[in-house]
Amino acid sequence: MNQKLRLASLLLMLPLFTAALTTHAYQEADAERAQGSVGYVGPKSFGSKNAVKICGDELCSAKAKSSIMSDKMISNKKMSDKMISDKKMSDKMISDKKMSDKMMSDEMVKSSEHALKLSRTNVPATIPLHKGWYNGQSVYYIITDSSEQKHADIITEKQGWRVELAPLLATTPTDALSKTYIFTNGVKGDGIHGFQDEIFTSTPAQPETYSALTSHTHVTWNDGVKAETLDSEEKIMAAEKADKITLTDLPVVINMPQIMWPEGHLQVRENKNISDETPYVGGQITDINTEKMTVTFVAHRGWGPDGRTIYYIVTDATPEMPAEMMGVVTSPTSARLIANSAAVDLYQFMNGVKGSGPMGFQAGIAAAAPGDANYSPMWRIFMIGWKDQPSAMILENLDDINALRSEGKIDVSLARPMDKDHIVNCPFIDPFQ
Numbered sequence: 001m002n003q004k005l006r007l008a009s010l011l012l013m014l015p016l017f018t019a020a021l022t023t024h025a026y027q028e029a030d031a032e033r034a035q036g037s038v039g040y041v042g043p044k045s046f047g048s049k050n051a052v053k054i055c056g057d058e059l060c061s062a063k064a065k066s067s068i069m070s071d072k073m074i075s076n077k078k079m080s081d082k083m084i085s086d087k088k089m090s091d092k093m094i095s096d097k098k099m100s101d102k103m104m105s106d107e108m109v110k111s112s113e114h115a116l117k118l119s120r121t122n123v124p125a126t127i128p129l130h131k132g133w134y135n136g137q138s139v140y141y142i143i144t145d146s147s148e149q150k151h152a153d154i155i156t157e158k159q160g161w162r163v164e165l166a167p168l169l170a171t172t173p174t175d176a177l178s179k180t181y182i183f184t185n186g187v188k189g190d191g192i193h194g195f196q197d198e199i200f201t202s203t204p205a206q207p208e209t210y211s212a213l214t215s216h217t218h219v220t221w222n223d224g225v226k227a228e229t230l231d232s233e234e235k236i237m238a239a240e241k242a243d244k245i246t247l248t249d250l251p252v253v254i255n256m257p258q259i260m261w262p263e264g265h266l267q268v269r270e271n272k273n274i275s276d277e278t279p280y281v282g283g284q285i286t287d288i289n290t291e292k293m294t295v296t297f298v299a300h301r302g303w304g305p306d307g308r309t310i311y312y313i314v315t316d317a318t319p320e321m322p323a324e325m326m327g328v329v330t331s332p333t334s335a336r337l338i339a340n341s342a343a344v345d346l347y348q349f350m351n352g353v354k355g356s357g358p359m360g361f362q363a364g365i366a367a368a369a370p371g372d373a374n375y376s377p378m379w380r381i382f383m384i385g386w387k388d389q390p391s392a393m394i395l396e397n398l399d400d401i402n403a404l405r406s407e408g409k410i411d412v413s414l415a416r417p418m419d420k421d422h423i424v425n426c427p428f429i430d431p432f433q
Contacts, residue, residue: 116355116362116394118301121276124286125299125313125431128159129259131190132180132198133231137262139200140290142315144427145169145255145377155192155254162433168342168376169253172213176336178202180214180256181236181247186227201233203261204316204329211333212257212316212425213342213378218248255377255427257315258329259288259295266295266315267327274298280358283327284314299431301356304369307397312366312426319420326358331425337378338421344368346379346426347401347412352392362394365401370428377427381415 132139143159146152147169155163183195191197202210219236221227225244230236239245259266267283274286278298287296297313304310316329323330337343349361357363368375384401386392387409395401404410415422 121356122278125297129293134200136231140260141258148252164370172342177215178211183219186221205263216250220246302363303365305398312428315425317424334423335421343378343380344376350383350385352386379424383415385411
């Protein structure tokens with residue numbers, strides 16, 4: 001019985017003991033915390049051997065310090081990793097921006113430094129037509145150049161459109177010329193000297209003998225003979241044999257490209273609009289008007305030897321491939337000028353700066369221009385190629401070509417399409433006269 005009472009009393013006192021113990025512990029901790037020495041961290045550590053001390057805001061035990069330091073290091077590492085990650089992202093953004101800027105810069109270089117857009121690159125040139133004869137049929141032609149000043153002046157005045165002086169044409173080999181008969185008296189007409197129309201000995205339909213470059217023979221009716229219209233070389237020979245006329249060869253060569261002949265005419269462009277983007281292919285003329293006696297050419301812009309602006313038209317060429325491509329007459333006889341002074345150098349570009357040249361690059365440069373002693377409408381073509389195309393620049397004169405060739409930046413070679421001699425009849429003209 002007594003044993004049961006003691007056990008019950010003990011059970012009744014246990015809550016009081018527990019409460020007293022708890023109160024003492026909190027009081028002791030508060031007193032020591034107030035002294036700034038020790039304390040317990042959190043109620044979950046109360047009464048535990050794992051309770052850890054703090055010194056101010058830091059852990060005091062080595063283990064605690066190590067644990068907190070480890071947590072701090074982890075936290076710092078995470079922050080460092082985040083900073084590195086942020087820096088990598090920042091660097092990537094900078095790198096991407098640099099790449100974007102470079103791409104934009106490259107595109108700007110491509111569009112600005114590697115393209116040349118001239119104003120009035122191609123313009124219309126309306127040129128007077130003349131009528132002549134070949135074997136009794138009509139021929140229509142233009143007159144652009146003369147090797148001699150006298151005939152240049154006479155024809156310029158008659159047609160109201162300037163004929164350029166080209167002294168070098170006088171050196172043209174005989175087998176590179178065709179013949180034209182000019183009347184000095186007789187039946188009145190629209191011929192060069194005010195009499196009947198001229199007579200030709202060939203047309204582009206006879207490519208092996210045709211040439212736009214013509215030697216000239218004056219036809220003069222003898223006194224006491226009644227003049228009549230002659231329309232073929234055969235009739236001229238007959239009239240001379242009958243002592244009706246006198247023939248006199250002239251020391252002059254005139255460039256008289258034929259536009260229409262009995263068997264055909266120069267190719268007429270389908271697109272009549274002439275713009276800066278008009279290509280070389282598809283023909284060189286937009287209109288042939290035999291009522292108004294005019295023909296309209298596409299005049300192409302280029303540079304003279306000293307950088308001055310020049311314009312030229314294209315009437316015929318050899319060999320046949322470039323002639324057909326440009327839509328002009330094929331004239332094999334012109335190949336005989338390849339080593340002759342009657343042909344002058346014209347430089348075209350096969351790569352480099354994009355532009356209005358015949359191959360899609362910058363406009364060409366001529367070794368002579370109208371007014372120069374060495375000017376000729378007959379051109380020996382040289383091709384310029386940049387060795388390092390991205391470094392290509394715009395060349396404007398012969399000095400530029402010679403300087404860059406000597407520096408080894410460009411190659412200059414004689415053009416030989418189809419492995420044949422290449423000569424182009426490109427009279428330089430003033431399209432605005």
